[in-house]
Amino acid sequence: MAILSLTAASRPGRFLPSFRMPTFNKSLVWFRRDLRLFDHAALYHALRQSRQVYCVFIFDRAILDGLPRRDRRVEFILDSVIELSQELRSKGGRLIVRHADATKEIPALAEQLGVDAVFVNRDYEPHAVSRDAMVADELRGAGRQLLAFKDQVIFETDEVLSQAGKPFSVFTPYKNAWLKKLHLAGDDFFLKAYPVETYCTRLANPPPSVCGDMPALADMGFEKTNLSALGMPTGMSGAETLLREFGSRVNQYHTARDFPAVKGPSYLSVHLRFGTVSIRGLARKAVDAMRLQGCNGSATWLSELIWRDFYFMILYFHPHVAERCFKPEYDAIPWESGEQAQMLFNAWCTGATGYPLVDAAMAQLNETGYMHNRLRMVTASFLIKDLGIDWRSGDRYFAERLNDFDLSANNGGWQWAASSGCDAQPYFRIFNPITQSQKFDAEGKFIRRYLPHLSSLPGKYIHAPWLAPAPVLQQAGLVLGRDYPLPVIQHDAARLATLSRYAVVKKVPIPASDE
Ligand SMILES: Cc1cc2nc3c(=O)[nH]c(=O)nc-3n(C[C@H](O)[C@H](O)[C@H](O)COP(=O)(O)OP(=O)(O)OC[C@H]3O[C@@H](n4cnc5c(N)ncnc54)[C@H](O)[C@@H]3O)c2cc1C
Secondary structure (H helix, E strand, C coil): CCEEEECHHHCCCCCCCCCCCCCEEEEEEEECCCCCCCCCHHHHHHHHHEEEEEEEEEEEHHHHCCCCCCCHHHHHHHHHHHHHHHHHHHCCCCEEEEEECHHHHHHHHHHHHCCCEEEEECCCCHHHHHHHHHHHHHHHHCCCEEEEECCCCCCCCCCCCCCCCCCCCCHHHHHHHHHHHHHHCCHHHHHCCCCHHHHHHHECCCCHHHHCCCCCCHHHCCCCCCCCCCCCCCHHHHHHHHHHHHHCCHHHHHHHCCCCCCCCCCCCHHHHHHCCCCHHHHHHHHHHHHHHHCCHHHHHHHHHHHHHHHHHHHHHHCHHHHCCCCCHHHHHCCCCCCHHHHHHHHHHHCCCCCCHHHHHHHHHHHHHCCCCHHHHHHHHHHHHHHCCCCHHHHHHHHHHHCCCCCHHHHHHHHHHHCCCCCCCCCCCCCCCHHHHHHHHCCCCHHHHHHCHHHCCCCHHHHCCHHHCCHHHHHHCCCCECCCECCCCCCHHHHHHHHHHHHHHHCCCCCCCCCC
16 A cells, blocks of 8 residues: 555654654645644644645545435534635635545646645545555555644554453453553643644645535535534534533533433534544543543543543454454344335334334434434443344444444444444343343433324333323324334344344353343
């Protein structure tokens, strides 16, 4: 592979790499999932090493052509690219935007602009790795380089290993080693922002013929979604707003984060996905808050950011997880298939299982593209361990619907729920969708928000409406089977079926209870 992979951030002198990076006359920065103009590794290095720097974003047909025509992510990206373009103009540069196949467009553009090198932030997803390898080969054929930098994570690939030099497969020791590495180097070393602004005068203005216009959604074959109606903040400014809001409640994160009706988490995942916020900036804030306030909320939140690095690392060392179980013996599990399974899967997708918390969660996903973390665990467990359906079907559905879809975190989450992943929950741990609902949405506030037809049901019955006496249902104006489905399965029976389904991997005795 011809990508010059620079892990400048992992060696002494993060801003002055110990080897000599060449200097260039003209360079091109290719923005991908890093749609910001501050603390940006590739942009910083390009500006620092070049006399003139052009910037490009490609709406990559290789990705876009396979998406549904109404996709909030495309709209989120477009809004964020528009903001990026405006910011770049205000700093004297210009964003070239194309709707094309990136593997062809980048080498062609590099030729047209006569650049010596293309700078990118490293992308770890398998399709991105092969795309970048193709681009690097094309560029090299024309005497140009593709320079790739760490930017998306704090520690990448093999930067955090066990004492034996092996990749971790359990989170807690990984997290301890991660924290140790951060603190030993002095937090500033890994978390300091790249001072892009220092060299902004080197941003170049390409000829108008190269720039082209910003494509509209319709130009790319997409329709408008409900993104703006949802009031979802996009771009760098949107991330900043969310971060400011979260700053005032981070102290309560560890106690509030599990309750979907409460504004507990940061809602920054889509911004991390598309890089409108810097992971270094977020980790810096968490570390500072921990130091200043000794705050449990920040420590728990930092842990979540470390989970993110952890799953990136797992995907890097075990790319097979994208298709198969992390633990190979789990590939022998006999999943349900056929018409009945398809019917159950459809009920899950559309939020019609008869279990209100599961259905409300799926409604949240379908209506907004976001799902609360606790509910991702509940719905994933329900699909796998109540309906007996292969985790890959759920993983794919989430991949289509989540605004923040990230192969590594999504796969990690699904394999955790299926017990087939690294450091996953044991296979005999099965969420009870009723007790989860009673525990985490006790008053049914979240359920009522997404399933308004259940709103008149008293709290006592909102978690399992089929247990409500007939007069209660009548009073609530609810006919089960007409206004809201009867449960598609019976949890206790499903739990037993799952325990025998998982017998193929059984290594330890099965405890009697579920959660
Ligand atoms: C089945 C399943 C699928 C998931 N799919 C995704 C996905 O496609 N993309 C995604 O970003 N997260 C995924 N997660 C992890 C988690 O649910 C989301 O990151 C979180 O809900 C996003 O909301 P937030 O930004 O408000 O999170 P916060 O609670 O504010 O957390 C801050 C950030 O930490 C990271 N993070 C938090 N929890 C996890 C985790 N368990 N694993 C990895 N990173 C984490 C995310 O980047 C998140 O934005 C999944 C979890 C499960 C159980």
